[in-house]
Amino acid sequence: MKKFKSLALVLSLAMVLTAVPANIQAAKKVKLSKKTVSVDVGGKVTVSVKNSAKKAKVSWKLKKTSVAKISKKVSKGKKAKAVIQGIKPGKAVLKATYKVGKSKKTLKCKVTVNPAADNLTPSSAPTQSVVTGTSAPVVTTTPDVSVTESTSTPKPTRTPRVTATPSPTPTAKPAAEAKPTGDILNILSDTSIVTNPTRDEDKEKVVHVVNADGSVTLDFTDTVYYGIRFTFEQPLNLEDFSYIVVEGTNASGSEEGHQLACQFLDAIDHNEGHGGLLEIDTQDSITFPIKYELTDKSIRTNVNSFEIYSTDGDKPKGPVTVTSIKLYKSEQDYIDDINSGGSDATPAPFEATFTTDSHVKSITTYNTQDYTNPDNIFENQTTAYARNSETGEIITDGNGQVNFTAVVEPGYMVDKVTVTPEENFNNIKGKSDTGLDNTFRITKITGPISITVTTKPEEAKPESFVANFIVDEHATITTYKTQNYDDASAAMTGQTTAVARDSATGDILTDGNGQINFTVVLDEGYVVDDISIEPSDPKNYKNIKEPVDTGKDNTYRITKITGDLTITVKVIPAA
Numbered sequence: 113m114k115k116f117k118s119l120a121l122v123l124s125l126a127m128v129l130t131a132v133p134a135n136i137q138a139a140k141k142v143k144l145s146k147k148t149v150s151v152d153v154g155g156k157v158t159v160s161v162k163n164s165a166k167k168a169k170v171s172w173k174l175k176k177t178s179v180a181k182i183s184k185k186v187s188k189g190k191k192a193k194a195v196i197q198g199i200k201p202g203k204a205v206l207k208a209t210y211k212v213g214k215s216k217k218t219l220k221c222k223v224t225v226n227p228a229a230d231n232l233t234p235s236s237a238p239t240q241s242v243v244t245g246t247s248a249p250v251v252t253t254t255p256d257v258s259v260t261e262s263t264s265t266p267k268p269t270r271t272p273r274v275t276a277t278p279s280p281t282p283t284a285k286p287a288a289e290a291k292p293t294g295d296i297l298n299i300l301s302d303t304s305i306v307t308n309p310t311r312d313e314d315k316e317k318v319v320h321v322v323n324a325d326g327s328v329t330l331d332f333t334d335t336v337y338y339g340i341r342f343t344f345e346q347p348l349n350l351e352d353f354s355y356i357v358v359e360g361t362n363a364s365g366s367e368e369g370h371q372l373a374c375q376f377l378d379a380i381d382h383n384e385g386h387g388g389l390l391e392i393d394t395q396d397s398i399t400f401p402i403k404y405e406l407t408d409k410s411i412r413t414n415v416n417s418f419e420i421y422s423t424d425g426d427k428p429k430g431p432v433t434v435t436s437i438k439l440y441k442s443e444q445d446y447i448d449d450i451n452s453g454g455s456d457a458t459p460a461p462f463e464a465t466f467t468t469d470s471h472v473k474s475i476t477t478y479n480t481q482d483y484t485n486p487d488n489i490f491e492n493q494t495t496a497y498a499r500n501s502e503t504g505e506i507i508t509d510g511n512g513q514v515n516f517t518a519v520v521e522p523g524y525m526v527d528k529v530t531v532t533p534e535e536n537f538n539n540i541k542g543k544s545d546t547g548l549d550n551t552f553r554i555t556k557i558t559g560p561i562s563i564t565v566t567t568k569p570e571e572a573k574p575e576s577f578v579a580n581f582i583v584d585e586h587a588t589i590t591t592y593k594t595q596n597y598d599d600a601s602a603a604m605t606g607q608t609t610a611v612a613r614d615s616a617t618g619d620i621l622t623d624g625n626g627q628i629n630f631t632v633v634l635d636e637g638y639v640v641d642d643i644s645i646e647p648s649d650p651k652n653y654k655n656i657k658e659p660v661d662t663g664k665d666n667t668y669r670i671t672k673i674t675g676d677l678t679i680t681v682k683v684i685p686a687a
Contacts, residue, residue, distance in 0.1 A: 160193035171209040198225035299437040332422035332429035339421025355440040358402040361433040371425035462498035471567040478515040479504030498557035527568035544672040577612040579677040586635040593618030612673040641684040
């Protein structure tokens with residue numbers, strides 16, 4: 113929530129700050145946004161780090177995870193935050209370890225979880241629902257659609273100029289407040305539009321056209337801090353809503369976003385000022401759809417309008433077409449709206465559907481590539497969504513991933529993972545990349561996919577992975593137990609075989625992380641022509657590193673070996 117003062121007040125404040133020594137102005141104490149928070153069972157509240165440095169790293173921990181949990185977190189930079197979800201009534205402590213370089217500081221916030229409105233304590237985490245039947249229970253988890261909270265502030269010397277019809281008489285709270293019903297409220301269709309400044313000098317600053325389909329085309333092209341306002345017939349109580357999505361069409365040439373901002377306004381006269389309850393993605397590169405989680409309950413009452421206005425950046429401001437401005441009770445309601453065809457957002461979240469054979473007990477999915485964080489782990493899943501590999505945010509830009517583990521019966525292992533259609537993803541990565549047995553990563557997802565997992569009886573693990581060398585008569589092979597090619601004790605000359613080893617210790621490995629390091633020792637007047645490795649499909653290794661990588665002439669490294677290899681070395685006379 114950002115509040116703006118009148119221009120005169122801002123200028124006065126600026127004069128005062130100018131008189132303060134620079135070293136005093138710069139002294140900003142790092143602290144949490146709140147020392148104590150209160151949240152209902154099933155509800156969420158956000159705690160952020162104020163005055164966080166760009167290079168800061170923040171570790172979030174919550175004591176008494178039975179009372180509350182961290183449902184989402186940002187651990188780096190100026191936007192470091194944690195979203196706390198209430199599980200059952202009680203008290204807990206949120207601990208943030210703030211580090212910049214060698215400096216470290218511990219910050220704490222007391223968390224109180226209150227009973228839900230119906231005074232019933234959920235028997236399980238509110239984001240999961242269990243479907244029972246004749247088969248084993250299936251747990252369907254609500255996707256965690258992550259939205260970035262803005263921490264930027266419009267320049268204090270500017271005030272958005274949105275001219276409106278007379279606002280309600282200023283009052284702390286109107287006598288009557290409408291409380292919408294249903295799971296979805298479309299502000300665009302349910303409100304009147306206030307736009308086009310009435311002062312002579314401001315005419316033509318903002319142009320809007322209401323289209324036949326109900327969408328609104330806005331032209332902010334040559335404006336700064338001008339906009340339009342969608343005004344409700346009477347102030348609304350939005351306490352039952354937790355998610356807002358603004359959908360529309362991006363302006364031509366706006367691939368990096370629009371220099372626009374959005375905000376709710378309360379039922380106070382804002383004709384000449386800003387004063388909004390919540391500013392969304394300000395002064396940054398916003399693109400449609402704009403998604404924002406309403407975690408602060410203070411913004412949900414006494415709301416009379418929603419505003420879109422231009423800021424002072426150099427990115428395109430329009431024209432843009434707004435197709436809907438919808439409030440949802442939950443993130444899942446938004447996803448359901450898209451999948452039912454009720455939303456104009458394009459495209460819908462990319463869903464992955466799992467099919468397994470009888471020896472796969474269950475599928476465990478992860479929101480990120482961190483397979484150890486309990487907040488990222490969801491067991492007994494039948495579907496998943498393409499997500500950002502670091503933040504867990506559901507994305508549709510073609511860079512999303514699905515990370516999962518197939519939990520198989522004892523005595524079985526995953527034989528094959530098949531993904532269709534092939535054009536909707538890039539790669540299937542296994543243990544050599546994920547580091548875990550039966551754990552896979554589907555990368556660069558561009559549409560819905562089906563993932564089929566089949567198993568086979570588990571094979572006895574070999575004592576080693578062996579590479580056999582086939583070499584022309586004018587060359588021999590020297591192998592090394594490690595990557596230290598200067599260690600004579602680790603070098604073995606005239607070799608026809610080698611085994612995969614740990615790159616640092618030389619220990620034999622069969623966990624998929626072993627390497628083979630070798631030099632082709634050439635007769636005088638000969639050079640290496642080609643090195644080929646079998647099998648090639650599927651291949652039992654990840655990469656072959658060449659002399660430019662190893663730093664030694666005619667020396668090669670084969671990495672992340674998962675089976676036996678045949679290495680063929682061909683040499684030719686030097687030119």
